[in-house]
Amino acid sequence: MDGSTLALLGFAALFLLLFFRMSVGLSMMIVGAVGIYMVRPAASLPVVAGEIFGEASSYSLTILPLFILMGNLAGISGMSRDLYDAAHGWFGHLKGGLASATIVGCAGFSALSGSSLAAALTMGRVSLPEMQRYKYDNGLATGAIAAGGTLGILIPPSAGFVVYAILTEESIGRLFMAGVLPGLLLTCLFILAIWIVVHRSPEKAPQSVEPAPMRHRLASLRRASWIISIIGLTIGGIYTGVFSAVEAAGVGAFLALIASFARRSITWESLREVITSTLKSTGMVFLILFGAFVFKTFIGFTGVTYSLTLWVEGLGLSGFQVVVAILIMFMLLGTFMEGFAILVLTVPLVQPILEALGVDLIWFGVLMVIVLEMALISPPVGVNVFVVKSIAPDVKLNTIFRGIWPFWFAMLAAVILILTIPGIALVLPNGMFG
Template sequence: MDNTAIAFLGFLALFILLFIRMPVGVTMMLVGTVGIYFIRPQAAIPKLAGEIYNEASNYPLTIIPLFVLMGNLAGVSGMSRDLYDAAHSWLGHLKGGLASATVVGCAGFSALSGSSLAAALTMGRVSLPEMQRYKYHDGLATGSIAAGGTLGILIPPSAGFVIYAILTEESIGRLFMAGVIPGLLLTALFILAIWIVVSRNPEKAPGGAAAEPLRDRLRAAGRAGWIVGIIVLTIGGIYTGVFSAVEAAGIGAFLALIVTAIRRKLTWANIVEVFSSTLKSSGTVFMILFGAFVFKTFIGFTGITYALSLWVDAQGFTGFQVVIAFLAIFIVLGMFMDGFAILVLTVPLVQPIIEPLGINMVWFGVLMVIALEMGLISPPVGVNVFVVKGIAPNVSLNTIFRGIWPFWFAMLAAIILVLAFPQLALLLPNTMFG
């Protein structure tokens, strides 16, 4: 059996095991190890052990548990609630303002946690009851939460960017900076989508909070000063070069711990909840990375990426055409697979094909993450939709999925804009790093 046939059987086995819901990391580790055994039997166990050790001892990966810890501390300390209250105070009286405040709150929380699921769950718990109180349509309310939560893997610090950086050997700092402007752009497009929906169907947002006096708005903004300060310090520190992305994560987590203690929320129950949640989330990500690198080694042994790059070159496709084709594939895959699974499965295949065509991998990373965001809310396996369903048990899945479409098209518009204007993604990293 030649290596190409082994590669094909490996991917077939991988998709079958994922279809029957075997964990992604375990699946890739198993298929990768067995595949390496068929090609080089003596290398299978050493490669398995070596890749696990290399990633477990990879210093930049400490950024993941640190940012997860920071986000969890923001939740138990009440900083996430303060952030939503500030957005509610400034936007709640506008047309569709409560939904817009939810999106802004998710964007702010994303800049602290780096997790789309955490953003949707945390902000959904505080914003959904408020929108239901003012008789917002269930589709608009839940759709804004599910879509706003996806900003967690685009706005830095992003766990998606960290994994992409490790897989492609790109700079985490450059990728973080590349996500800032597209993240703000997508937040604005979400708010625009809400305004269009409410303008066409005012009954979807029939009520809103009364406009608050400027003094109360400033007071609400002041209460959110803790979380805003931590965000500005960590992201600003990376941009100005005062500290690295890993150091920013450590400083941010430490400051979040101090704020939690100042607010007298550092109880034993909260400590257990925060650290156990951090360990579980980080362990899941690390297991996926272990499997990804074992599987990446298997793909390298088969030589299929080199064959694919030769085929693309023979067809005469331009780099831009290949990028568009891959983005379309990611969007379709997102309807059936988890975003992290797509990321770790496809990057080892895609990078050797597009990099020789002159494609900037930082720019492509931003495009890929936005495409994966679309998968987080796309039927039938939109993970964020099921998270929102958990906090809105009385709302049907069909209603939630109907409510996400305006935001899905907003994401598509963001991809088109970043494709047309690459500087939206490259301006900040180029300004910072040259």
């Protein structure tokens, strides 16, 4: 059978399995193993076993459980609440300030957890009651939580960047540094979106919180100093070269554990719950990676990536034009596929094309992660929207989806800015690594 035909059949089988709700990792592993057998029967078992063992023993992957552990500890220790309280104290009295404080809180928590779902769930439980108390529009309140949570896969440490780095064999440290300025840019664009919404429709944020006295603001900053210090130490340590990204994860997890005990906010029962949750999340991500590498090997055996590269070169398109076309394709896929699935399914296809055109994969990785953030809130399958729905059962799903559109367009603006000014993503990694 022709390699391209076999690859198309493989993708069709994969989408069929996903349609029947089989997990992404297991689906890719099954299709990849069968596909490899059809191309090279004798190589099937050794290749599948080798790929799984190679990834399972990868030193770089130890970063995932460490950062997941750090985020879980921050959640149960109350550090996330302290972070929101600090943001509330400084921004809460402004028009739409509670929604802006939610965005800032999500951004800060994202710098510990690396997970969009954890950021939306944790900060949503803290911020939603406050916004409802002050009669905020449900669409604005839930939209801010859903969108703010997406910062978890952009602001380092980011699980999205780790998976992208493993798939493309790029530097995790470079990708982390590349996500810092775009993460801050997107945070500011989200706050700008809130400002525009409340100035066009003041009734969506009808009541302002009384300005907190300066001593209260400073006190809230002191209470949040644990989480701020851990964030500064891990990200600053990577940038200054004191330790690698993996070492930063270990340092951050250790400090989060020390902080939890020092604050007397952890029990043996909650510690057991944290460890169990970390193991479950890590196992899920590892299964996806194992399947992705088996499927990636199958796609390589078919030769379809080489054929696609020749076809794109024959069109005479520039690297920039191809990147724009790929990002548009990702936006469309995001309306019916989960972002993580898009990442692991498409990177093996587009990477050879981009490399042949000389596209910087660090720059493209930042753009891709922002587009995957858009998928997290895009109807009808935006995962973060359903996470927010779980903590706001009285709010209609249509109301939440209606509230995310200003933030979706803010993400689109960030993509356009980074497309036209690549230095936003590249200045820090280039300054650090050369």
